[in-house]
Amino acid sequence: MYDFDQVLDHKGYSRKWDAPRYPAAPEEPLLPMWIADMDFAVPSCVLDAVRARMEHPVFGYCDTDPRFAQAVSDWAKVRRGVEDIAPEHVRYQNGSLGGVVSAIQTLVQPGGPVLVHLPNYNGFTKAIADAGCRLVGSPLVQDEAGLFRMDLADMEERILAEGIECLLFCSPHNPTGRVWEREELEGMCALCERLGVSIISDEVWADFVFAPARHISTAQISDYARRSTITLNGASKTFNLAGLHTSYSIVYDQALRERYHQASTASHYSAPNTLSVAALIGAYTGGHQYVDELVAYIRQNMELAHGSISQQVPSVASYLPQGTYTMWLDFNGTGRSQEENARRMGAKGLVINPGSDYHGDNWFRMNLACPRSQVERALQALKAAMA
Template identity: 30%
Template sequence: MVNFDHVYERKGTNSVKWDAVNKMYKEDDLLPLWVADMDFKVHQPILDAMISYINQGILGYTTSSDSLYEAVQTWQKKKHNYIVEKEAILFSSGVVPSVAIAIQAYTEVGDAVLIHDPVYHPFAKVIKKNKRRVIRHSLIEVDGKFQIDFEKMKEAIQTNDVKLFILCNPHNPGGRVWSIEELKKIGELCASHNVLIISDEIHQDLIFTPAEFTTFNNADPSFKDFSITLTAATKTFNLAGIKNSMAFIHNTELRAKFCNIQEINQQTEINTIGLLGTEAAYRCGEEWLDDLLIYLQKNISTVEKFLQSEMPLVKIMKPEGTYLIWLDFSAYALSDKELENKLIKKGKVVLNSGISFGPKGSQHMRLNIACPNATLLEGLERMKKSFQAD
């Protein structure tokens, strides 16, 4: 069993999560439970693979090896029953860069791109930066889980002549793992209106029983004709800094367009450590991942029990996947800025502001639980302090 309880010092490492917050908020002694990376040490065999390569002393240009492709294919088949032919696998520096490539490849300036609300905030940013129109479709909350109103989604597609839909599965920030029935409805709706689909599946390995993850292309074989799937080992194995991801594109025409934009932007090369880390993670990381999921479930229970006992006004959306928890602070009747200021200035704890994920995120916060349990408890105590009377 991996010791996930060990607390590592990350300050002073140029960490976005730990070192950027003081400059951003101009406050000292902040505890960051925001940016989606983990405070756990990378699995040692992954580090060993990188160290072994570095020790040979020459860091020249590197190609994607056959063994890397095999590792990706084996992992997808074993963990997700997903068959990906080698030629369908493209490497990129990240999922968000791949979203940008896809937007440039499959849409024109001024086209409408649909996203859910709330959803991972870089989606809207990259759509706007590429001069496309952001169309938001609001998710609805039913029995503590996000659901899709398919009639409203259809209306949004028709009214705005949507060309592309970005799906987040598992959903960030709500932790929802979309069912195969929901995925089929999404695919059928988009197919009937000639809407291409980007399926962001970077959290696909972080799933809690009894939830079952289905990759979008497995919901119906025909979906491969009008979709691309994006994923990576980086979220699963705490490797965000190695900058490598995969795009699975089965349709040859879609693949050619994606490759063309990569070449136009000179984005076809991946750094060596990214390639090595991805292969090592998929070859030796399964047991580590099993231990991680157990630990994350323990942390979810910690949050549930603490809020029920100490902060009953805060509603928790229990995640089916990811290591992120969506918290509803609306009972306090604060503005988004007031809520953020209370947590930062009084509690000295940093969460992701819910409004950044879209208008439906107002009065919410996203909590990252991928940290030692002691760190999490300290963060929860700081949250509690934020709302105590002076």
């Protein structure tokens, strides 16, 4: 059993705690629930693997340990039912966003358009700009149950109008917490095939899915998706290793893989980090029980927050996510601006991501990957701030 109720000292070790997204009252206990880091201890399987590697006194240039790709393949087989990842399909990436930039540069001409769904992960906005391209957004549409769904007609209209050849896709979706259903993915991939659009599929949240929802990797949907998708994933989100950049790409098609590897190598960003490689191998070989317990704990946090907000803060619309560890909250019912809502929460010590970071004005993203005592304090702070 892992102790997710343990409260750790993060000051000096975490941007989340050291540099809040907006000002928080110094006289109030800080409740930083914004950037997507977890406040839990890294499991012993990771620490043991890193310590073991540090016992060897050589840290020179290195190639990726072959156990890295095997660990990725084994993890995907056990956790996601994907059985066809061969070692040559896997490549170390020094952070998923670096991999995204290289993928964009592989698939899009300089200055060209990249399609994303709105609201979108704010890292995508910067990655597209850093790759020298421009973002074109297709808004997701909420159904009667509050689920965000793709608008295929809108996507097609924008693809044709802008001459788009690349979709940057987030699965599960950040910030809404959607876990896409097979039928939705099939419709999206069929549209991309018909219009000749390649796909970059960021799947770093794939381990955070709440039953009965099930993550299905985009490249598994069709032959076209398999040939035309660059998938990014990693252990960073699942095991809270963002500071180690334990990411990787999966590309099935050999010609696409060679083009992507050329762009990735040209960035001088994808050389393996010795300790990152060791951390992923340790995580993926020994972390199954940890992830099972982690996801169950976060689901309980989600249910607690959703129930509390729905009952005690009716001006904020809460939707129970199907995946990730963040909630996407609608503050438009407060009758106040996003800036005023942020100021009120900051006055109570609560810091969560403003929706404008994601092209979702006056929505906020709240990170619930923290001890339950912190969730409870945050819910009280939110209630007081919105009173």
